[in-house]
Amino acid sequence: MRAVDIIEKKRDGHELAHEEIEFFVNGYTRGDIPDYQAAAWCMAVLLRGMTPRETTDLALAMAHSGKVLDLRDVAPLVVDKHSSGGVGDKVSLVVAPVVAASGLPVGKMSGRGLAFSGGTLDKLESIRGYRTDLSEAEFHAQLKRIGIVLTGQSVDLAPADGKLYALRDVTGTVPSLPLIAASIMSKKIAGGADAIVLDVKTGSGAFMKTEADARALAGIMVDIGKMLDRRMVALISDMNQPLGRAVGNALELREAIETLHSHGPLDFTEHCLTVAAHMLRLGAKATSVEQGRALAESLIREGKAWQKFVALVRAQGGDVSQVEQPDRLPRASIVRDVPSPRGGAIARVDALEIGLTAVTLGAGRAKKGDPIDHAVGIEVEVKVGDRVEAGTPLFTIHANDERRWTEAARRLLDAVSISDTPVARLPLFYGTIE
Numbered sequence: 334m335r336a337v338d339i340i341e342k343k344r345d346g347h348e349l350a351h352e353e354i355e356f357f358v359n360g361y362t363r364g365d366i367p368d369y370q371a372a373a374w375c376m377a378v379l380l381r382g383m384t385p386r387e388t389t390d391l392a393l394a395m396a397h398s399g400k401v402l403d404l405r406d407v408a409p410l411v412v413d414k415h416s417s418g419g420v421g422d423k424v425s426l427v428v429a430p431v432v433a434a435s436g437l438p439v440g441k442m443s444g445r446g447l448a449f450s451g452g453t454l455d456k457l458e459s460i461r462g463y464r465t466d467l468s469e470a471e472f473h474a475q476l477k478r479i480g481i482v483l484t485g486q487s488v489d490l491a492p493a494d495g496k497l498y499a500l501r502d503v504t505g506t507v508p509s510l511p512l513i514a515a516s517i518m519s520k521k522i523a524g525g526a527d528a529i530v531l532d533v534k535t536g537s538g539a540f541m542k543t544e545a546d547a548r549a550l551a552g553i554m555v556d557i558g559k560m561l562d563r564r565m566v567a568l569i570s571d572m573n574q575p576l577g578r579a580v581g582n583a584l585e586l587r588e589a590i591e592t593l594h595s596h597g598p599l600d601f602t603e604h605c606l607t608v609a610a611h612m613l614r615l616g617a618k619a620t621s622v623e624q625g626r627a628l629a630e631s632l633i634r635e636g637k638a639w640q641k642f643v644a645l646v647r648a649q650g651g652d653v654s655q656v657e658q659p660d661r662l663p664r665a666s667i668v669r670d671v672p673s674p675r676g677g678a679i680a681r682v683d684a685l686e687i688g689l690t691a692v693t694l695g696a697g698r699a700k701k702g703d704p705i706d707h708a709v710g711i712e713v714e715v716k717v718g719d720r721v722e723a724g725t726p727l728f729t730i731h732a733n734d735e736r737r738w739t740e741a742a743r744r745l746l747d748a749v750s751i752s753d754t755p756v757a758r759l760p761l762f763y764g765t766i767e
């Protein structure tokens with residue numbers, strides 16, 4: 334078998350055999366196939382697409398390019414969730430302890446933020462001492478002991494995905510739906526998940542800008558899961574405006590803590606309850622989504638989800654006093670409101686521009702490896718459909734630099750549109766794919 338023959342076959346629109354996909358992935362992972370041939374193959378896939386069977390074979394080959402966790406001695410069923418990324422998306426910080434508090438183990442390997450999308454690991458590292466580099470043995474032992482882990486991805490898991498993603502990022506092939514789906518699912522398979530809830534965002538602050546693209550991506554990933562005998566649900570959710578109020582690492586962590594104490598923003602709370610309800614149903618802790626939601630609400634109301642979150646922080650070396658007293662989390666030196674220039678109805682709160690503005694404050698990275706400031710960020714005081722008066726705060730900016738605060742205020746005013754006529758509120762979800 335030769336790499337060039339596989340490239341030409343896909344270039345000409347033909348379906349690749351299982352053996353051909355496995356040969357190519359393994360050869361590239363080992364270094365036998367050079368970057369230029371892998372780049373040509375990725376471009377062929379982008380232009381010609383893949384069948385569901387090809388995409389499933391690709392996800393499996395990428396998953397088995399490294400270690401695949403076996404968690405059957407922890408529980409007969411392990412549930413995971415994945416978000417396709419967004420602005421203000423701190424859902425894992427709430428949903429993981431809620432589901433784990435039901436007795437259903439949640440072992441999650443999360444990522445860091447890039448571009449306008451925040452990362453779960455960066456938010457958790459707002460807590461002094463919190464470890465995001467657990468070894469496979471530590472991951473396994475902690476999941477067995479307390480039923481919850483939130484850490485970074487091991488270098489031994491799906492190494493082919495790491496190599497291919499870095500290549501796609503610089504060759505214009507990131508938007509390929511089969512490559513995106515296989516990348517996501519390979520990590521979930523390698524992480525040992527039996528049941529997976531996918532939260533696929535659509536809108537200005539999502540990687541999938543249209544609902545049609547989000548549905549297409551979700552459908553491919555659900556198909557992969559079905560072919561591999563995983564329990565799957567995909568939720569199509571809105572990201573035209575930030576989720577909740579907080580955008581920025583310590584700010585989002587505080588909002589998650591408030592939500593675990595039943596005081597979170599209504600839209601964020603509703604989003605978390607919906608995702609948790611589906612996870613609890615897939616994990617057989619509830620017979621319906623409605624029953625799962627009721628269980629999730631009770632676990633928050635009775636303090637069990639909060640107790641599980643504290644146990645997580647303690648187990649991974651974090652300073653528990655900072656989450657028990659959130660005022661001790663990193664705080665910015667400049668905290669000022671941005672008032673509305675006029676009255677009317679909020680017609681647009683551009684999630685993408687708000688996310689990019691948070692990056693300029695120092696809350697995110699322009700490229701991998703950039704340092705971040707955990708204290709800075711933005712509180713979004715309005716939602717689409719709200720009515721405001723002139724002078725009403727639209728945003729609260731948390732900054733550590735006057736120049737950056739001024740630039741952020743200018744950009745945020747451009748991110749909002751105000752109408753003289755009433756504006757309908759945006760939905761939280763557009764549909765479910767099972």
